[in-house]
Structure formats: C-alpha cells, structure tokens
Amino acid sequence: MSRFQFWLFKIMSWSPLFRITDDSRFNEITKDSRQFRFSIFSFNLGIRSFYFLTWDTSKKFKLIYKLNLYEVHKFNQNIARYGNEYDLYLEELDYKDSDRINVEREFLTQRISETENIKNKTFNKFLAYIAIIVFILPLYAPKLQNLLPFLKSYKVVYVIVMAYIIVNLFFLSFEITRVKKVGRVKFRGIRNESRQGVAEKKLNALLFYEWHLHNNESTFEVSIIKNIEKYMFALIVWSSLIIAGSTFEQWIKKTSDDNQIQSVQKDAAIVTLEVKTETNFNELAKANKKEIEKIKDNVLQGNYKKVIVVSDKNNKLSSDVIRLLKLYKEENISIIDVRKKKYPKHIEIIMLKE
Known part of the structure; x- marks a missing residue:
C-alpha cells in the first residue's frame, strides 16, 4: 500500500x-x-x-x-478453545515428573503476574481518561441552556459530533468495567482430589487455564483502551475546534459591530447641552458655547436632514433650543421634539443624515 x-x-x-x-x-x-x-x-x-x-x-x-x-478478537471462541487446551495439558502432565511440574507452575505464576500488571496499567490509563472527561464535560454545562439555538444553525454539527463522541466513550467505558462471566476452574476440584499427585497437576492446569484467560481479557481491554484513546483525541480536537470557531465567530461579530458603530458615527452626530443652574437660553448658550456653535454650523450647512431634541418633559430650555434650530435650519431639515419623564437635566441633540 x-x-x-x-x-x-x-x-x-x-x-x-x-x-x-x-x-x-x-x-x-x-x-x-x-x-x-x-x-x-x-x-x-x-x-x-x-x-x-x-x-x-x-x-x-x-x-x-x-x-x-x-x-x-474471537473472545468467546478463545475461551472455548482454552477449555480444550486445559484438558490436553492436564493429560500431558501425567508424563512429567514433580520437578518439571514445579518449574512450569512457577513459570505460569510469573506469567499471570505480568499479565495482571498489564491489566492494572490499562485500567489506570482508563481512570486517567475518565478524569480528563470529568474535567472537560462541565465546561459544556453552561451551554446546555442555550442548546436550542445551536440546533437551528450550522452549529448543530458541533452538537451531533460531540454527542457521538460522548456516547461512544460511555459505552466503551461501560464495557471495560463490566464483569465478564467466564467459567473458571473451581477450587473444589482440587480440594476434593484424593489421588496422590493429581491435585498438584490440576493446580498447574488451573494456572495454565487462568494464564490464557488473563491474556485474552488483557488483549481485549487494551483494544478497548485504544478505542477510548481515539475518541479522547477526537474529544480534545473537537473541543479545540469549537473554542477556536466560537472565538473566531465572536471576533467576526465584534468587527461587524464595530463597523456598524463606525457607520452610524459617520451618519449621525450627538451633542449634549449640560443644564446646571441656567434658567434662560442666554445662560445655557454661554455655558455650552462650543456645543451651540457646532449645532448652528451643522444646521446652517445642511449637513444633516433630521434633528432630534431629547429632554425632560418639564424642561423649558429645550423649547428655546428648538426655536434656535428652526431659525437656522433649511426647509428640508425636520426637527423632532422628544420629551421623556424623569430624563436627566441635560438636553441631547441627535443629528441624522437620513
């Protein structure tokens, strides 16, 4: 290939x-x-x-x-085959002396111990992955309340893929923790054996059988862990893509909003006239000289087509401001008087090009 x-x-x-x-x-x-x-x-x-x-x-x-x-992995077929191999090995032990049987027993005990170590390392790795999952999943908890909008846009792909990964991790985790029912050699068969030397041979055969079973389970569990690793990698990569995509989307939205604000700023102007202790328009004009000049210039030049005056309902000075605007405005400029209850003391002049 x-x-x-x-x-x-x-x-x-x-x-x-x-x-x-x-x-x-x-x-x-x-x-x-x-x-x-x-x-x-x-x-x-x-x-x-x-x-x-x-x-x-x-x-x-x-x-x-x-x-x-x-x-x-031919898991169940292997178990059936080990039963036959147990019988053959037990018959084979009839032709071996005690010293050879003891050597093989030590060898089988060592092999079982090594396989158990592999299984323990595999399970420890599984626990480490569970810890990572427990750390990552709560990060998505606040998003569950806002899940519906995700289902109405392209972000539904995020939900489907993430759900697929989590479901597979759940079933694989369940499988590795599930107790597998395997018919093992019972201690009673050795304990009740009265013939001399037979119990010793049955113990060896038992260890031989257990060694194969442990290898079978270990190989299967390692395969599950490899599949969990695959989905853990997918979980981390997909989470990174979601974070990067959300960050990029927020940046695009912020850029768009900024452009809209800049566009509004080009098409509009807001001037605020501060009202403190002034009681008539002359005092107001002196206190806000620059602002009044800016308003007059823009109105005289016809830079804006619409002028909105926003003030408190009981503010009498805003009427004077409107009279000033009508004095200087061109015919195509419209003036709108907006009165609000409990509005701040200042008078806000909003000038729009359209």
Missing part, C-alpha cells in the same frame, strides 16, 4: 460516509491492512460497528452488516 493510499484510506476510515475500514482490526487502517470494507454509511456504538450498503474484499454486498469487537 502506497503512502498516499494509506492516508486516503486512513482519513476515509474516520468518515461516516463512504467509509473504508479493516474488519480484522475493528475499523482501524494500518499499512498491513488487507481485509477492507467499503460502506456508503457507517457508525460506531461502543464495541459495535454498523455498516449500511457495504462491500468487503470478496466483493460480497450486504445491505446491513454488524461487527462486534468480541468477534474481532
């Missing part, structure tokens, strides 16, 4: 549409992949994968196909 083909298939294995996967590796594409499957639509649900309108390497078409991680 060429590098281009490998990466093309790798990317397509992550897509729900026109998906290419490897049945022998539970969808994962590697450079050694040979058992390919092409599906028009496909998705995962924990340890199960569902394929619709799908073909495998033998070009055999199926409308719907389901793949289970237990089937990929």
Whole structure:
C-alpha cells in the first residue's frame, strides 16, 4: 500500500460516509491492512460497528452488516478453545515428573503476574481518561441552556459530533468495567482430589487455564483502551475546534459591530447641552458655547436632514433650543421634539443624515 493510499484510506476510515475500514482490526487502517470494507454509511456504538450498503474484499454486498469487537478478537471462541487446551495439558502432565511440574507452575505464576500488571496499567490509563472527561464535560454545562439555538444553525454539527463522541466513550467505558462471566476452574476440584499427585497437576492446569484467560481479557481491554484513546483525541480536537470557531465567530461579530458603530458615527452626530443652574437660553448658550456653535454650523450647512431634541418633559430650555434650530435650519431639515419623564437635566441633540 502506497503512502498516499494509506492516508486516503486512513482519513476515509474516520468518515461516516463512504467509509473504508479493516474488519480484522475493528475499523482501524494500518499499512498491513488487507481485509477492507467499503460502506456508503457507517457508525460506531461502543464495541459495535454498523455498516449500511457495504462491500468487503470478496466483493460480497450486504445491505446491513454488524461487527462486534468480541468477534474481532474471537473472545468467546478463545475461551472455548482454552477449555480444550486445559484438558490436553492436564493429560500431558501425567508424563512429567514433580520437578518439571514445579518449574512450569512457577513459570505460569510469573506469567499471570505480568499479565495482571498489564491489566492494572490499562485500567489506570482508563481512570486517567475518565478524569480528563470529568474535567472537560462541565465546561459544556453552561451551554446546555442555550442548546436550542445551536440546533437551528450550522452549529448543530458541533452538537451531533460531540454527542457521538460522548456516547461512544460511555459505552466503551461501560464495557471495560463490566464483569465478564467466564467459567473458571473451581477450587473444589482440587480440594476434593484424593489421588496422590493429581491435585498438584490440576493446580498447574488451573494456572495454565487462568494464564490464557488473563491474556485474552488483557488483549481485549487494551483494544478497548485504544478505542477510548481515539475518541479522547477526537474529544480534545473537537473541543479545540469549537473554542477556536466560537472565538473566531465572536471576533467576526465584534468587527461587524464595530463597523456598524463606525457607520452610524459617520451618519449621525450627538451633542449634549449640560443644564446646571441656567434658567434662560442666554445662560445655557454661554455655558455650552462650543456645543451651540457646532449645532448652528451643522444646521446652517445642511449637513444633516433630521434633528432630534431629547429632554425632560418639564424642561423649558429645550423649547428655546428648538426655536434656535428652526431659525437656522433649511426647509428640508425636520426637527423632532422628544420629551421623556424623569430624563436627566441635560438636553441631547441627535443629528441624522437620513
């Protein structure tokens, strides 16, 4: 497989549409992949994968196909095979002396201990991932109240992908913590054995059987952890994309708002006349000389087509300001008098170009 083909298939294995996967590796594409499957639509649900309108390497078409991680690892078939190997090993021990049996027992005990260490490390890694999930998910809690707007825009993709990741993490986490019912050799078979040397052989056979079972479970759990790692990576990447997308959207919105404000500022002017102790228009004009001159200049030059005077309902000085504006205004300039209850003492002049 060429590098281009490998990466093309790798990317397509992550897509729900026109998906290419490897049945022998539970969808994962590697450079050694040979058992390919092409599906028009496909998705995962924990340890199960569902394929619709799908073909495998033998070009055999199926409308719907389901793949289970237990089937990929032949988990149950291995357990049945270990039962047969237990019987064969027990018969084999009849031809071995006590020293050889003791050596094999120590070897099997060591192997079981090593496998247990691998299982413990796997579970510790699982706990670390759970801690990361517990840290990330509360960050989305405040967004749940505003979920509806997300479902009415392109952001619905955020919700669907995030829900898909979280659901798969939940089912995979459930599977790794689920107690698997496996028929193991019972202690009673050794305890009740009265024949000399047979109990010792049964103990070895028991250890042999347990070693295979532990390896089987360890391999399966490592596979689940690898799938959890895949979704954890997707969770972190997707969260980063959401944060980056939200930040970019807020920046775009702020830029747009700033442009609108600048546009409004170009098309309008606001002048505030402060009213303190002034009782007549002359006193008001002296206290706000610059502001009055600005108003007169703009009105005389016809820079604005509409002038709005906003003041308190009982402010008598605003009437004088309106008379001044009518004196200097052109015919095409309209003046609007707005009176409000409990408005601040100042008089606000809003001049609009349109």
